[in-house]
Amino acid sequence: MAYKEPSQQRSYQATWMWRRRLEWIVKNGPCQWCNTGLDLRVVYKNPADKTVRVAAIWSRKEEDREALLSKCVVLCGTCAKSKRVEERQPKHGEVGRYNQGCRCDPCRDAKRVDMAAYRARKRERV
Numbered sequence: 001m002a003y004k005e006p007s008q009q010r011s012y013q014a015t016w017m018w019r020r021r022l023e024w025i026v027k028n029g030p031c032q033w034c035n036t037g038l039d040l041r042v043v044y045k046n047p048a049d050k051t052v053r054v055a056a057i058w059s060r061k062e063e064d065r066e067a068l069l070s071k072c073v074v075l076c077g078t079c080a081k082s083k084r085v086e087e088r089q090p091k092h093g094e095v096g097r098y099n100q101g102c103r104c105d106p107c108r109d110a111k112r113v114d115m116a117a118y119r120a121r122k123r124e125r126v
């Protein structure tokens with residue numbers, strides 16, 4: 001794997017942090033979605049858990065690191081991208097998702113509730 005020379009001086013610390021990251025990826029990889037072994041990265045399973053940037057995890061002390069990494073998963077570049085797209089979408093059970101064309105039960109319920117509220121508002125105005 002090619003190692004790009006960082007613009008700053010490559011310090012001893014950067015090297016062991018990079019190795020630590022690589023070791024974790026090897027241990028927890030390959031991609032947990034599609035099993036690819038290329039272009040792997042560490043991402044939070046739930047973006048709400050992201051209290052510390054992934055890049056900053058590796059310099060933490062061991063117990064912090066383990067706590068943070070237990071919320072992370074190894075994904076390839078492609079899956080990490082579709083995960084981000086998915087996260088930006090409205091959740092199932094939200095009207096926005098129904099409006100995007102989803103017709104699953106929670107989304108249809110959300111739409112029904114929204115329509116009922118809309119009709120109620122309209123009725124009040126008349």
Ligand SMILES: [Zn+2]
Nearest residue numbers: 031034076079
């Ligand atoms: Zn993948």
Ligand SMILES: [Zn+2]
Nearest residue numbers: 092102104107
């Ligand atoms: Zn849905």
